[in-house]
Amino acid sequence: MDENQALTAFAAISNQTRLRIVRMLVIIGAGGRSAGAIAEALGGAPASRISFHLNQLEESGLVESRREGRSIIYSAIFPALSDLVAFLMRDCCEGHCAVCDKAIALFAKCTGRPTDPVD
Known part of the structure; x- marks a missing residue:
């Protein structure tokens, strides 16, 4: 985005x-x-x-x-909404934040459909 x-x-x-x-x-x-x-x-x-x-x-x-x-x-x-969140978080901590990177990756997988629980 x-x-x-x-x-x-x-x-x-x-x-x-x-x-x-x-x-x-x-x-x-x-x-x-x-x-x-x-x-x-x-x-x-x-x-x-x-x-x-x-x-x-x-x-x-x-x-x-x-x-x-x-x-x-x-x-x-859902992909558009996750892209919007990722746009805000992308450069968090000068691009070196493992927590934000993980969150962005998880948002990108969201389809709005129920899934099996993640372990």
């Missing part, structure tokens, strides 16, 4: 509603959630408002949508 991509992503999540949506989608995982369910979880926010925020998140590359029947399901793009 380059600086311009990071700025676009950070701008997208600098809004309280969009940040809540991203966090919700991260918790839910790769299965995602419909726009209506997202609106309901946010206290019954108007559909047009939620649609605007979901569009902003899609344009930033942090969220993707897919059609399932009559619903549009939104889910977090």
Whole structure:
């Protein structure tokens, strides 16, 4: 991820509603959630408002949508989110931090799908 991509992503999540949506989608995982369910979880926010925020998140590359029947399901793009975290941590301790390097490597493996426990 380059600086311009990071700025676009950070701008997208600098809004309280969009940040809540991203966090919700991260918790839910790769299965995602419909726009209506997202609106309901946010206290019954108007559909047009939620649609605007979901569009902003899609344009930033942090969220993707897919059609399932009559619903549009939104889910977090976990590689993009891990790239954003890695962008912040990449040069930690002048690039010589084994803990940060390990964390970045683990984030890069995240798909949003449950996995077997790591030993």
